[in-house]
Amino acid sequence: MEEVFNKNTLDFLKNISYLIWLLPLLIAFARRNLLDKSQKKILSIVLVMIANDSLTYVLSIQKIPNLWVYHFYVPLLMILVMRIYTEHLHGVRYERYLKYLAWGFVLCCLIESTVFGGLKSLNSTSIAIASLLYVALSIMFFFHWLSKSENFKIGERPMFWLNMGMLVYYSSTLVLFTFYNRVISDQHLFHLGWTLNAVFYLFLIGSLSVALWLRSQV
Amino acid sequence: MVEVTSLTNEELLLSAMVGMFLLALGVVFFFLAYQRRIIKQQKEHQAKEAEYQQQLMRANLLSQEKERNRIGKDLHDGVGAMLTTAKLYFRHLDQDVAPEKFTELKEKAFGLLEETMVSVRRVSHDLRPVVLERLGLVEAIANTVDQINQAGEIRIEFRHSEEAEPDKEYQLNWYRIIQELITNTLKHAGATVINIDLTGTADQLQVVYQDDGVGLTRGEEPRNGLGIQNIESRLGLMGGALEFLEKEGSGIYLEMISSLRPEPIRKDESPA
Numbered sequence: 001m002e003e004v005f006n007k008n009t010l011d012f013l014k015n016i017s018y019l020i021w022l023l024p025l026l027i028a029f030a031r032r033n034l035l036d037k038s039q040k041k042i043l044s045i046v047l048v049m050i051a052n053d054s055l056t057y058v059l060s061i062q063k064i065p066n067l068w069v070y071h072f073y074v075p076l077l078m079i080l081v082m083r084i085y086t087e088h089l090h091g092v093r094y095e096r097y098l099k100y101l102a103w104g105f106v107l108c109c110l111i112e113s114t115v116f117g118g119l120k121s122l123n124s125t126s127i128a129i130a131s132l133l134y135v136a137l138s139i140m141f142f143f144h145w146l147s148k149s150e151n152f153k154i155g156e157r158p159m160f161w162l163n164m165g166m167l168v169y170y171s172s173t174l175v176l177f178t179f180y181n182r183v184i185s186d187q188h189l190f191h192l193g194w195t196l197n198a199v200f201y202l203f204l205i206g207s208l209s210v211a212l213w214l215r216s217q218v
Numbered sequence: 219m220v221e222v223t224s225l226t227n228e229e230l231l232l233s234a235m236v237g238m239f240l241l242a243l244g245v246v247f248f249f250l251a252y253q254r255r256i257i258k259q260q261k262e263h264q265a266k267e268a269e270y271q272q273q274l275m276r277a278n279l280l281s282q283e284k285e286r287n288r289i290g291k292d293l294h295d296g297v298g299a300m301l302t303t304a305k306l307y308f309r310h311l312d313q314d315v316a317p318e319k320f321t322e323l324k325e326k327a328f329g330l331l332e333e334t335m336v337s338v339r340r341v342s343h344d345l346r347p348v349v350l351e352r353l354g355l356v357e358a359i360a361n362t363v364d365q366i367n368q369a370g371e372i373r374i375e376f377r378h379s380e381e382a383e384p385d386k387e388y389q390l391n392w393y394r395i396i397q398e399l400i401t402n403t404l405k406h407a408g409a410t411v412i413n414i415d416l417t418g419t420a421d422q423l424q425v426v427y428q429d430d431g432v433g434l435t436r437g438e439e440p441r442n443g444l445g446i447q448n449i450e451s452r453l454g455l456m457g458g459a460l461e462f463l464e465k466e467g468s469g470i471y472l473e474m475i476s477s478l479r480p481e482p483i484r485k486d487e488s489p490a
Contacts, residue, residue: 135242142249146256154253164246171242175234179227189227196235 010191013198018057020202021050024209031212039158041084042211048077049208068119074126075109078102078133081166085137088159092144105129128177131170138167158211165207172200274454277447289341296337304330346390355389356380356416359396363414372404373411380418385479391452392423395474398445399427407431409469423476430469449474457481 024046028035035043052073059066082102089095109126113119141163145154154160176193307327311320350358356378363374384392396414403409409431417424453460458476 139245142245146249146253153257155250167246168239168242171238172235175231175238179231179234186227189231192228193231193235196232196239200235200239 007191010195010198013195013202014057017198017201017205018053020205021046021053024205024212025050027209027212034215035212036158038084038088038162039212039214041080041087042158042162042208045077045080045084045162046208046212048073048080052077065120067122070127071109071113071119071123074123074130075106078105078109078130081134081137084159084162085141089137089141089144092140101133105133124177124180128174128180131174131177134166134170135174138163138170156214158214161207161211161214165204165211168207169200169204173197274447274451278451281448281451289345292337292341292344297334297341300330300334300337304334347393350389350393354383355392358389358393359414359416362397362400366400366404372409374400374414375411376414376416378416378418380416380423381420382418382478384418384423384476388423388456388476388479391456392425392476395449395452396425396427398449399472402445403429403431403470407433407470418478421478423478425474426472427474428469428471433469 024043028039028043028046031039052069056066056069059069079102082098086095086098089098105126108129109123112123112126116125117123141159176197179189179193304327307323307330311323311327315323347358347361349361359378360376363376366372366374383389400412403412407429409429412427412429415426417426450460453474453476456476457480458474460472460474463471463473
């Protein structure tokens with residue numbers, strides 16, 4: 001497996017993902033006047049992801065530690081994602097707890113960043129919890145949509161693509177961070193895990209691009 | 219030893235991550251397929267509902283047409299014929315006619331006019347029964363029941379307990395429904411007993427109708443008959459419903475329910 005999952009493949013995929021981020025950006029720019037409320041929120045998620053990737057990339061090529069960026073990125077992304085899900089999960093039984101969940105998560109991140117690990121190490125616990133929450137939110141969202149039984153094709157809605165991307169990418173991220181301690185201590189596992197994660201990341205970028213591309217149905 | 223462990227971990231991580239990816243994709247496709255199925259079912263349900271509403275509308279129109287034909291026939295064959303004959307008598311009423319003949323013709327003409335008045339009253343009574351108009355639904359049903367019981371062919375037991383009277387329009391609908399059911403039983407069921415239980419609360423009216431006739435034959439769909447479609451149509455207009463609870467070969471058992479009066483239209487529901 002080393003022939004496929006090695007540093008070169010990982011670097012290649014990372015570079016691809018930096019390039020592929022241009023796709024949702026170009027789509028959003030081309031459709032800037034046509035984006036609906038959900039798509040604008042999806043765009044805010046895309047912009048935060050791009051900012052995170054760009055900043056970490058710039059810091060890494062200048063050989064400056066970049067793990068601290070994730071301590072800000074992870075809670076910020078959670079707030080943005082929760083903002084869009086609370087709107088679309090309107091009417092679910094536990095709707096009002098979603099807000100508390102988001103702020104509870106931010107508190108967890110804060111504790112991990114200050115008490116455990118600190119800014120110089122990766123906030124892996126927060127990332128694992130965030131992945132779990134995103135997977136749960138995605139599944140909750142699908143169930144909510146089914147329970148509404150509305151007569152429309154969900155594949156034509158931007159929220160479906162955001163949801164699909166989040167479910168698929170964060171499912172694998174959850175696995176990766178469950179094995180995190182083993183992954184960082186083994187070079188082969190490191191390349192294998194992060195290469196696969198990079199592939200699924202491309203999938204997420206693709207999904208977000210489609211979500212921005214779709215014509216507003218509202 | 220280290221290599222073996224490392225390989226196992228690699229396989230484990232690979233299969234877990236790919237497995238999770240495939241599982242997530244599977245979940246997405248499951249939801250897509252399930253939602254497509256729900257939409258398909260909804261469309262089928264809507265088509266059936268539309269077809270059923272069309273059937274009810276058709277039954278309503280047919281019933282109206284049938285009623286118009288019957289009234290037309292009654293007026294043409296009864297009232298019309300009697301007035302024509304009366305006109306002939308009046309034509310012969312001449313001062314030159316012998317007094318006995320004059321009196322005879324006059325009596326005949328008066329007799330015909332009397333019969334015509336009775337016929338017109340009967341037609342108008344059929345359109346809106348006087349007893350229903352004056353004494354209400356329970357008395358109108360009791361009156362019909364008495365008339366049929368007096369004929370002695372069948373025994374109808376009518377029980378009632380009501381807290382409030384339905385709206386006039388609803389009373390006529392219920393009266394027609396009971397008439398339709400009794401007619402059906404008399405025509406097709408070969409029953410000896412009919413039971414009618416009318417129970418009215420402050421806002422609902424329920425009627426349970428049963429007979430000991432032949433009931434429905436195997437495989438017969440009760441809602442296919444024009445009479446039942448009429449009943450359903452009338453109940454539908456009153457925001458009501460009916461339910462068949464009969465058993466094969468043991469008569470018919472029907473439960474019907476409706477509100478007592480139309481719901482007042484709220485301001486926010488009124489058409490712009």
